[in-house]
Amino acid sequence: MPLSDPAVRNAKLAVKPYKLTDGEGLYLLINNVGKYWRYDYRFQGKRKTLAFGVYPVITLADARDRRNQARKLVANGGDPAAIKQAKKLKEKQLAASTFEAVAREWHEKQSVKWVPKNSARTISVLERNIFPYIGSTPISQVTAATLLSAVQKIEKRGNIETAHRAMQISGQIFRYAIATGRAQADLSLVLKGALTPVRETHHASITDPKKIRDLLLALEGYSGSFITLSALKLAPLLFVRPGELRHAEWSEIDLNAAEWRIAAGKMKMKAVHLVPLCKQALAVLRELKPLTGEGRYVFPGVRSYARPMSENTVNAALRRLGYEKTEMTGHGFRSMASTILHEQGWPHEAIERQLAHAERNKVSAAYNYAEHLPKRREMMQAWADYLDGLKAGRSNTVA
Template identity: 60%
Template sequence: MLTDAAIRNAKPGPKTQKLFDSGGLYLEVAPAGGKWWRLKYRHTGKEKRISLGVYPTVSLKDARERRDDARKLLAQGVDPSKARQEQKAEATAETLTFEKVARDWYERFKPKWSASHALDIIQRLEKNIFPQLGSHPIREITAPELLAAIRLIEGRGAVESARRVLQMCGQVFRYAIATGQASHDIASDLRGSLPPARERHHASITDPKAIGELLRAIDGYRGSFVALCALRLAPLVFVRPGELRHVEWSEIDLDKAEWRIPAEKMKMREQHIVPLSRQAVAILWELHPLTGSGKYVFPSVRTSTRPMSENTVLAALRRMGYTKDEMTGHGFRSMASTLLNEMGWNRDAIERQLAHAERNAVRAAYNFAEFLPERRRMMQAWADYLDNLKEGTDTIPLRRATGD
């Protein structure tokens, strides 16, 4: 049997040495000087070995106690190695909380999302789910527990938000399943637990006469010149409000009459080309002396290093007397989509200009410039049509031109 003195005095040799104690316990001395406790045993007729720790952190007395514990398991027909693996798995499962897995999922997929979308996701989880379930082991969360957290959101009257958060939780659970951290998506068990979403429409003006009145009201706006230019440009480009306020001078080529929005700024993460009509180019040239030396076309009133507030255009519409049920910043998109379709323009060209999702992923990879010649004609014809409406001319709806 080993003694503490024998262990301390054991010197490393050219090969690994084994100093035996009793009951299968031995000390392994490596050529580099390290000393490891090992236990040799037999289970179901097979010889096996497990590590019991490193000397001197684990003393001779400690090693013998660990050997005895392992022998007790063997007497019960339990493999000490398998029992240890199960203990580690249980300990790991306790540390795999919903919040940890959710943040891992978020960090992995965040590069594929726009900055605003990524921020929206993490804020919703931090506000609505982490306080309720964040510290729970993800494997132990039940469907009723998740539903209770979702019901709290619904109870605030935010039904659509509740649905979106439930979808996010489902993505987290599916990620956990794929990475071996969970075995079931309990969010899928909650299908039908929330009332159906009401179809949401952005308030928009589509009557030609009312559009003319709106355009004249914009020209008469008495707010800041930057906000005025944003208002005048919005109906000509009909991009999403966030894309408009974040536009940078480096993205615009006034000579080519073109605005190229980088993929990272787009909802669908694809570069988007906005042909600029003569009217749009004129607005930008007029604004250039004021903001052209900075980064943003429409900078914040407080600092040129940030874009204008997301509420700037909306607030301007309210100051002009348009309520939320009449017109929104998003409404310029609905306005253009409705009328251009009525006028007979190619529906695919309209959808491409609106930067709506391409269902065919292969096509989406290369067709960001699809229908571009026709879109250029369409954008100029649309700007001319708006000019006629602003002048009060009851024009015949423009028709789609043919050919390239």
């Protein structure tokens, strides 16, 4: 006898599973957890079972409609279970090929070679600006127009650099999708020139010798944390990037060899970098070591020695000394050194290598961290002596 709605509704759950049959292969399987619609049929001589869902989400009428559709498929030579499985597989493949899925897969693979900060920044750009608009679209179906529309929303907020960054990241994702067979074209190439150009900016820096002298004397007079004071003293001597300075570890520094060897993973160009330590830098480090030498970081944070100092510490100290961000920044020590050293005639190659600027040949960059090292050692010591001369007020100071 066919089932009725009251019979299905009133059927009791039981520890021992049992069936209520509706007819033509449809039945309700009941256990101690719930009620499940099932359909038994034969295909090519084999008995098969198809699941239709859970009652009451799937009503009796719904289950009968699904049974009737399945019976027609069987009558026409189709296998409902195989068709359902193929549909699920297609949906799974589609889910794995959305822009967001491909992007996260790409990010996971690439982030192993990035510093955590860059990895977090990259995924944040995508999550805030790209995924909400094209994340659920299969990457093969994303059009140049939809990508541009998403990126232009960033541009309209005035974040031009972020818009270009988002386009650059998207291009890398498309190229990864092409390599893995899920896209045919890098749409970022099609959209080249579609965004407002980034206005080139330079980190604020002081390059006038008299003003450099005033700055150095101001740094010497800093009355805050001794750790911060030490970082301020080293910043002009070493002119590394602020992130490289604050992440310095004692294990990387060899005071006897007078060098600081920074691992490739910490460097912007992903190549080992060697910083010769002048006598003045060694003096600062030896004075600091009794305070922080037992820990990992040369410049630990205020709240925990297990973490490096805040990325804003040096800039905040400069502000405290009266230097606005339009006058001087932590990054500005690099421009200061580069400008003066070039003016004094030091070899461009030695200066660029010491600044760890981009190496066109990445293989060469990996092995040439010691390139021009004798000249760089000489230059770094001469630079420190030049700065001492400025502080002492010697007008004829040269590097």
